[in-house]
Amino acid sequence: SRAASRARCSASTRSSPSPSPATTSPAPCSRGSSPPSIRAISLADNELSGYIPPAVASCSSLLSLNLSSNRLAGPIPDGIWSLPSLRSLDLSGNSLSGSVPGGFPRSSSLRALDLSRNLFAGGIPADVGEAALLKSLDLGRNFFTGGLPDSLRRLTALRFLGAGSNALAGEVPAWIGEMWSLERLDLSGNRFAGVIPDDIAKCKNLLEADLSRNALTGELPWWVFGLPLQRVSVAGNKLEGWVKVPGDAALALHVLDLSSNAFSGGIPPQITAFAGLQFLNLSSNSISGQLPAGIGGMRLLEVLDVSANTLTGSVPPEIGGAVALRVLRMGDNSLTGRIPAQIGSCSSLVALDLSHNDITGPIPSTLGNLTSLQAVDLSQNKLNGTLPVELSNLPSLHIFDVSHNLLSGNLPNSRFFDNIPDYFLSDNSGLCSSRKNNSCGAVMPKPIVLNPNSSSNPLSQSTPSSPSSKHHKKIILSVSTLIAIAGGAAIAIGVITVTVLNRRVRSAASHPKPAIALSDDYLSQSPENDASSGKLVMFGKGSPEFSTGGHALLNKDCELGRGGFGAVYKTVLRDGQPVAIKKLTVSSLVKSKDDFERQVKVLSKMRHHNIVTLRGFYWTSSLQLLIYDYLPGGNLHKHLHECTEENTLSWMERFDIIIGVARGLMHLHQHGVVHYNLKSSNVLLDSNGEPRVGDYGLASLLPMLDRYVLSSKIQSALGYMAPEFACKTVKITEKCDVYGFGVLALEILTGRRPVEYLEDDVVVLCDLVRSALEEGRLEDCMDPRLCGEFAMEEAIPIIKLGLVCTSQVPSNRPDMGEVLSILEVVRSPQDSPGDEMV
Numbered sequence: 001s002r003a004a005s006r007a008r009c010s011a012s013t014r015s016s017p018s019p020s021p022a023t024t025s026p027a028p029c030s031r032g033s034s035p036p037s038i039r040a041i042s043l044a045d046n047e048l049s050g051y052i053p054p055a056v057a058s059c060s061s062l063l064s065l066n067l068s069s070n071r072l073a074g075p076i077p078d079g080i081w082s083l084p085s086l087r088s089l090d091l092s093g094n095s096l097s098g099s100v101p102g103g104f105p106r107s108s109s110l111r112a113l114d115l116s117r118n119l120f121a122g123g124i125p126a127d128v129g130e131a132a133l134l135k136s137l138d139l140g141r142n143f144f145t146g147g148l149p150d151s152l153r154r155l156t157a158l159r160f161l162g163a164g165s166n167a168l169a170g171e172v173p174a175w176i177g178e179m180w181s182l183e184r185l186d187l188s189g190n191r192f193a194g195v196i197p198d199d200i201a202k203c204k205n206l207l208e209a210d211l212s213r214n215a216l217t218g219e220l221p222w223w224v225f226g227l228p229l230q231r232v233s234v235a236g237n238k239l240e241g242w243v244k245v246p247g248d249a250a251l252a253l254h255v256l257d258l259s260s261n262a263f264s265g266g267i268p269p270q271i272t273a274f275a276g277l278q279f280l281n282l283s284s285n286s287i288s289g290q291l292p293a294g295i296g297g298m299r300l301l302e303v304l305d306v307s308a309n310t311l312t313g314s315v316p317p318e319i320g321g322a323v324a325l326r327v328l329r330m331g332d333n334s335l336t337g338r339i340p341a342q343i344g345s346c347s348s349l350v351a352l353d354l355s356h357n358d359i360t361g362p363i364p365s366t367l368g369n370l371t372s373l374q375a376v377d378l379s380q381n382k383l384n385g386t387l388p389v390e391l392s393n394l395p396s397l398h399i400f401d402v403s404h405n406l407l408s409g410n411l412p413n414s415r416f417f418d419n420i421p422d423y424f425l426s427d428n429s430g431l432c433s434s435r436k437n438n439s440c441g442a443v444m445p446k447p448i449v450l451n452p453n454s455s456s457n458p459l460s461q462s463t464p465s466s467p468s469s470k471h472h473k474k475i476i477l478s479v480s481t482l483i484a485i486a487g488g489a490a491i492a493i494g495v496i497t498v499t500v501l502n503r504r505v506r507s508a509a510s511h512p513k514p515a516i517a518l519s520d521d522y523l524s525q526s527p528e529n530d531a532s533s534g535k536l537v538m539f540g541k542g543s544p545e546f547s548t549g550g551h552a553l554l555n556k557d558c559e560l561g562r563g564g565f566g567a568v569y570k571t572v573l574r575d576g577q578p579v580a581i582k583k584l585t586v587s588s589l590v591k592s593k594d595d596f597e598r599q600v601k602v603l604s605k606m607r608h609h610n611i612v613t614l615r616g617f618y619w620t621s622s623l624q625l626l627i628y629d630y631l632p633g634g635n636l637h638k639h640l641h642e643c644t645e646e647n648t649l650s651w652m653e654r655f656d657i658i659i660g661v662a663r664g665l666m667h668l669h670q671h672g673v674v675h676y677n678l679k680s681s682n683v684l685l686d687s688n689g690e691p692r693v694g695d696y697g698l699a700s701l702l703p704m705l706d707r708y709v710l711s712s713k714i715q716s717a718l719g720y721m722a723p724e725f726a727c728k729t730v731k732i733t734e735k736c737d738v739y740g741f742g743v744l745a746l747e748i749l750t751g752r753r754p755v756e757y758l759e760d761d762v763v764v765l766c767d768l769v770r771s772a773l774e775e776g777r778l779e780d781c782m783d784p785r786l787c788g789e790f791a792m793e794e795a796i797p798i799i800k801l802g803l804v805c806t807s808q809v810p811s812n813r814p815d816m817g818e819v820l821s822i823l824e825v826v827r828s829p830q831d832s833p834g835d836e837m838v
């Protein structure tokens with residue numbers, strides 16, 4: 001009401017401040033007691049609230065009323081259009097509401113009417129076109145509905161029509177062309193549909209047309225290039241077809257935004273003739289072909305966005321001619337080739353996005369010349385080589401995303417790169433963060449190279465071949481370097497896998513399968529065809545017969561355990577030797593007899609101190625048995641998770657187990673066998689407490705390494721499974737065992753399961769340990785049952801090794817030979833140098 005009283009004509013004159021608070025008092029104007037001569041009132045940019053007093057409609061001398069940018073509410077007073085002299089009314093930027101009343105007299109003097117940025121609803125008054133002198137009409141950012149009223153076509157003096165950001169619908173009327181004085185037309189952000197009328201071309205003075213964010217269809221109207229238009233946006237519609245630039249184009253365009261439509265075809269080369277073009281956005285269309293080389297002639301171009309199309313070819317070297325470019329976005333296309341060094345001439349460049357393409361080669365060092373650069377996104381390409389040191393010259397850089405490339409080597413030295421978040425670097429061949437005060441020396445995709453003669457090491461030549469004691473130190477250091485790499489690795493995939501698998505486990509658990517009923521003498525009583533074709537093969541020495549006489553070969557009471565591939569039973573051979581028999585439950589999946597035999601023979605050759613020996617097998621089409629040495633010590637899982645504090649494994653025993661498992665795995669890998677299913681329940685202990693790795697290579701008995709089969713068969717290996725099992729694009733290699741080994745090592749040291757399910761949380765061991773390492777409280781992670789009977793200096797390198805082994809990217813994991821070397825160095829740090837390196 002304060003506003004109301006102040007807005008009253010008499011009260012608004014400074015000379016006679018009115019004490020009257022009444023808003024209902026008759027308007028002074030009509031009393032004639034106050035000067036009738038007020039011609040202009042401006043109360044803009046205040047904090048006036050309340051209603052506009054109806055009395056304002058009696059201020060007959062008023063030429064101009066500006067109440068914009070206040071907090072006025074309520075409706076527009078009736079009769080305001082009848083003010084005979086009112087030329088300019090600005091009510092914009094308030095909270096006025098209701099529908100805008102009609103009643104525009106033919107005699108209206110209104111030249112400018114601004115109702116924008118209010119809460120007006122309903123239709124635009126049908127007779128607004130009676131105010132024939134209007135030059136500027138702004139109705140934008142309200143809630144107007146309906147169409148543009150027909151009467152508007154009479155506004156032949158109108159230069160600006162603003163109706164953007166309402167809820168107007170219908171077609172864009174062709175009669176807009178009758179408003180031939182129009183210079184600026186804003187219909188953006190409405191629900192206009194249908195084609196854009198050609199008749200708009202009759203507005204010969206049109207400079208700006210914003211038709212963006214509607215539902216317009218059809219092709220781009222020719223007049224976009226045919227009028228002296230400076231700014232055109234049709235972004236966010238459903239326009240389609242080729243963008244055609246006529247030969248006689250008017251070349252006046254400064255701003256052209258065709259983004260988010262369905263335009264196809266190539267970028268018309270004629271567009272580069274628009275020498276005044278400053279802003280060109282073609283993003284999110286289906287535009288194909290190459291970026292025309294003529295782009296280099298566009299010396300005023302500041303923003304070029306062609307992202308999210310299907311462009312091919314490379315970034316043309318001519319881009320260097322576009323010296324005014326501030327923003328260059330070409331992401332999400334199918335670009336190939338290299339980033340041209342000439343890009344270093346775009347000296348105003350602030351933002352560069354080439355992400356999600358197939359760009360190869362190195363990052364040009366000339367990027368270091370672009371001192372204005374703030375945001376660079378080169379992620380998801382095939383860039384290789386190192387990051388040029390020149391990048392440390394970039395003072396304003398705050399985004400530099402090169403994740404998912406093939407980059408390697410050290411990061412440049414600068415404040416930015418010292419603190420660069422890991423996710424900007426993830427999934428490369430080996431980028432070394434200098435932040436951890438480590439360097440990876442030469443350009444090495446793989447930071448640890450311990451065994452120069454290892455055939456799996458492609459860098460053998462570039463590595464010093466005579467390991468020295470100095471080397472030892474380096475190994476340990478490089479482990480923590482690797483942590484830096486591994487640190488940022490997205491664990492997401494792992495967690496998703498875990499969650500998905502977990503659900504499977506649960507649903508399986510809710511429909512328990514009936515226990516397999518085994519007949520007393522399965523072998524002899526099995527169906528005749530099986531019995532006749534059944535073949536028992538024993539490798540090496542050992543009685544080929546079971547002492548089955550009357551006893552169950554596969555007696556449920558003698559069941560030792562169950563895994564993804566089958567159940568294990570204990571039995572005794574004729575010669576009294578105890579064996580463990582695995583009955584494969586994947587019989588329908590196994591290969592043909594010949595393939596099966598061949599594979600089993602390969603596995604049977606894996607004789608090693610740390611591997612459970614495969615003694616023989618039995619084959620029929622419906623039943624397959626694998627016969628292993630029986631190990632009395634039980635499995636590691638039991639020792640770790642089901643033992644009391646008194647008979648828990650000691651520190652030395654745990655260390656020996658880790659080394660033993662590493663040796664066993666290395667032996668398997670050396671003979672071309674991938675375990676696929678490493679977990680603590682597959683590590684058995686012999687009578688001396690020595691570890692032996694069992695259940696190896698069973699996946700190779702399946703017809704193919706189908707990931708689904710693998711992951712469902714190995715689902716019991718939850719938490720040990722490398723992320724690539726969930727990722728179709730990554731080949732599964734022996735590095736998946738390295739991952740499992742890393743988890744196992746952490747499990748052995750912490751005494752915790754790889755994945756623990758709490759009430760509303762899932763704890764993934766690697767993550768837990770990784771964050772403990774980052775926060776410097778590794779001690780807290782160690783198995784409390786160890787009662788501190790170990791040196792943390794010994795434990796920390798093993799933990800770090802475990803974390804490196806669980807790097808998300810397989811190539812970031814060391815191979816088992818390297819793992820073993822590190823373990824041996826850790827165990828005897830002061831021993832003679834070099835001997836155990838190989």
Ligand SMILES: *[C@@H]1O[C@H](CO)[C@@H](O)[C@H](O)[C@H]1NC(C)=O
Pocket residue numbers: 235236259260281282283284303304305327329
């Ligand atoms: C280009 O248009 C898209 C979609 O309309 C928009 O998201 C993007 O920010 C625009 N690019 C630039 C550089 O303004």
Ligand SMILES: *[C@@H]1O[C@H](CO)[C@@H](O)[C@H](O)[C@H]1NC(C)=O
Pocket residue numbers: 344365366368369390
């Ligand atoms: C740009 O960078 C290159 C290599 O980093 C350098 O040789 C050249 O002199 C630089 N050009 C300018 C104009 O600074």
Ligand SMILES: *[C@@H]1O[C@H](CO)[C@@H](O)[C@H](O)[C@H]1NC(C)=O
Pocket residue numbers: 452453838
């Ligand atoms: C590595 O290979 C070289 C040449 O083949 C050989 O002379 C050397 O003894 C090997 N080193 C080790 C430690 O096996």
